[in-house]
Amino acid sequence: MLKRSHIAFALWFPCLFIGLVLCFHERIDRYSQKGLVAECRAWAGSGKRPIEFDGCLDYSGAFYGGGGWVEGGGREEYASDGPPGLPGRLVVVQKASPTYAGYAGDGRFRLRAESTEYAVFSLRHGDFGTPYTGRYPRRKILQVSALRDSDAGAASATRLGEQHLKEGGTP
Amino acid sequence: MSLEVGRELSGPAPLVGWIRRTAGWHRRRPAEYRLAESRRFDLPLLVLLLCAIVSIRLVSLGLYPLIDKSESRYAEIAREMESSGDLVVPWLLGEPFMAKPPLSFWLSAASMSIFGDTEFAVRLPSFILLLLTAALLFTVGIELFDVRTALFAVVVLCSMPLHFVLAGTVLTDPALGFCVTLSCTAFISCLDLRRPATHRIRGLLFFAGLGLGLLAKGPVAVALILIPVTAWTLWTRRWRDVWRALPWFSGPLLALLIAAPWFLLMERRIPGFLEYFFIGENIKRFFVPGWGGDMYGHVHQTLPGTIWAFWLLAAFPWTLVFLADLWRRRHRLIAGFRGSPQAFLLLWAISPMVLFTLSRSTVVTYVYPGLPALALLIAGALRAGPEGDPAC
Numbered sequence: 281m282l283k284r285s286h287i288a289f290a291l292w293f294p295c296l297f298i299g300l301v302l303c304f305h306e307r308i309d310r311y312s313q314k315g316l317v318a319e320c321r322a323w324a325g326s327g328k329r330p331i332e333f334d335g336c337l338d339y340s341g342a343f344y345g346g347g348g349w350v351e352g353g354g355r356e357e358y359a360s361d362g363p364p365g366l367p368g369r370l371v372v373v374q375k376a377s378p379t380y381a382g383y384a385g386d387g388r389f390r391l392r393a394e395s396t397e398y399a400v401f402s403l404r405h406g407d408f409g410t411p412y413t414g415r416y417p418r419r420k421i422l423q424v425s426a427l428r429d430s431d432a433g434a435a436s437a438t439r440l441g442e443q444h445l446k447e448g449g450t451p
Numbered sequence: 452m453s454l455e456v457g458r459e460l461s462g463p464a465p466l467v468g469w470i471r472r473t474a475g476w477h478r479r480r481p482a483e484y485r486l487a488e489s490r491r492f493d494l495p496l497l498v499l500l501l502c503a504i505v506s507i508r509l510v511s512l513g514l515y516p517l518i519d520k521s522e523s524r525y526a527e528i529a530r531e532m533e534s535s536g537d538l539v540v541p542w543l544l545g546e547p548f549m550a551k552p553p554l555s556f557w558l559s560a561a562s563m564s565i566f567g568d569t570e571f572a573v574r575l576p577s578f579i580l581l582l583l584t585a586a587l588l589f590t591v592g593i594e595l596f597d598v599r600t601a602l603f604a605v606v607v608l609c610s611m612p613l614h615f616v617l618a619g620t621v622l623t624d625p626a627l628g629f630c631v632t633l634s635c636t637a638f639i640s641c642l643d644l645r646r647p648a649t650h651r652i653r654g655l656l657f658f659a660g661l662g663l664g665l666l667a668k669g670p671v672a673v674a675l676i677l678i679p680v681t682a683w684t685l686w687t688r689r690w691r692d693v694w695r696a697l698p699w700f701s702g703p704l705l706a707l708l709i710a711a712p713w714f715l716l717m718e719r720r721i722p723g724f725l726e727y728f729f730i731g732e733n734i735k736r737f738f739v740p741g742w743g744g745d746m747y748g749h750v751h752q753t754l755p756g757t758i759w760a761f762w763l764l765a766a767f768p769w770t771l772v773f774l775a776d777l778w779r780r781r782h783r784l785i786a787g788f789r790g791s792p793q794a795f796l797l798l799w800a801i802s803p804m805v806l807f808t809l810s811r812s813t814v815v816t817y818v819y820p821g822l823p824a825l826a827l828l829i830a831g832a833l834r835a836g837p838e839g840d841p842a843c
Binding site for chain 1: 496500503504507508510511514515606607609610611612615616768769772833
């Protein structure tokens with residue numbers, strides 16, 4: 281027999297889920313960003329990857345390095361705003377300085393510290409095809425990762441950036 | 452209000468009357484009249500429930516960002532696959548990703564090539580896969596019971612918290628769940644010896660599920676399918692039927708044709724892949740506590756038996772309904788199940804827990820492949836009523 285209680289059993293979770301998504305959207309967004317930090321720290325502490333992560337998150341905007349796609353500058357440059365039409369960038373910054381940054385042109389940053397214990401953080405963030413919504417641009421992290429070989433990461437960033445330029449993209 | 456499943460459909464009702472009954476206004480009417488009406492109108496109510504649940508999930512696919520670390524990782528792999536066009540090696544930010552086979556990446560990449568790089572697009576394949584899983588459950592539910600019981604089973608499945616969440620999450624588990632359901636439902640259909648003409652196709656579907664399962668999550672799919680099949684065959688001693696029902700030559704060949712090319716191509720491109728995937732990701736992860744060889748994440752340390760707690764939560768509160776029903780029938784449980792199709796459903800439902808009970812590395816999604824069978828068991832139990840025979 282299908283009882284009224286069974287209807288409640290069927291509907292409680294879908295209703296709770298959509299209610300949470302609608303009511304706590306901003307918190308969910310922030311939670312996803314906390315997850316990013318946690319993952320960076322976990323990787324840094326695991327010893328599995330050559331990472332020294334003691335960084336911070338900077339929501340300030342896109343970074344355009346002064347010397348091309350890979351050559352970058354100091355941390356303060358990350359405070360610049362992104363170009364119009366692009367959502368804000370989420371940037372992981374190492375405290376170790378100087379850092380190199382590569383804007384890959386595909387919406388990802390690749391950063392590395394100039395040291396033997398290098399790390400390249402690759403971020404997919406911000407403009408995951410979603411326009412601004414609500415009161416602030418939705419910053420969504422698709423992935424943060426670390427490449428074992430920073431040179432490969434930087435080269436990859438450069439290659440992608442050059443390809444982006446060849447295809448008529450703007451820096 | 453009380454509604455029955457498992458009765459013959461007696462035709463649709465006027466919408467207004469149905470709304471009045473679901474709102475509870477019929478309580479003022481005589482009991483006999485209410486019962487007659489409820490029998491007539493339970494099917495629209497089930498359809499409405501299903502539509503509501505599915506619609507909520509579909510709408511919510513793009514409402515929130517990629518939130519889980521695994522979800523974002525798999526979405527990025529699919530995005531890179533879509534942008535690079537490399538369908539053999541899954542890449543994760545410049546590194547080959549060897550932890551999971553590519554079926555779900557292929558589907559998400561295909562979806563993104565159609566709908567763009569959005570959360571909706573990358574999650575849509577999971578939604579479709581679990582809709583197909585529900586459709587398979589519906590077809591086998593009709594074979595075992597009737598339309599209403601089958602539909603009720605689908606409602607139960609779709610409303611289970613884990614199914615609802617997975618239907619919009621970028622993970623490999625929806626593909627695994629679909630493949631296990633494909634094989635297990637094909638196996639149930641194969642054992643219906645009244646329809647030999649369709650046996651070959653259904654038997655091939657059983658092995659197609661095995662092959663696709665290998666591409667969805669690897670050998671664990673084979674284990675999750677063969678555990679209930681083997682246990683049921685031993686329990687019922689119907690090994691001759693099983694031997695006759697399944698195409699034991701062309702079937703395994705089909706499974707190999709589906710799965711082997713990708714594994715071989717991957718080993719050719721990334722030497723050492725097969726050893727890392729089969730030995731590391733599948734054997735050491737399972738048997739070695741605190742296995743440190745994980746290249747892409749970390750081992751989820753849990754106590755042995757945690758999988759049962761996950762199961763309780765994954766389908767809450769339906770798991771309580773199921774346990775209550777088992778308790779009610781405890782004195783004639785074995786006799787009632789033995790030899791029945793529901794015996795296979797029971798074995799299918801508990802196979803993930805059997806497999807992972809001793810494992811110290813489990814996550815809640817591991818219980819999913821057994822949930823479709825649990826939904827059908829619950830629907831069958833509610834159809835039979837408190838005193839009914841579980842073996843229908």
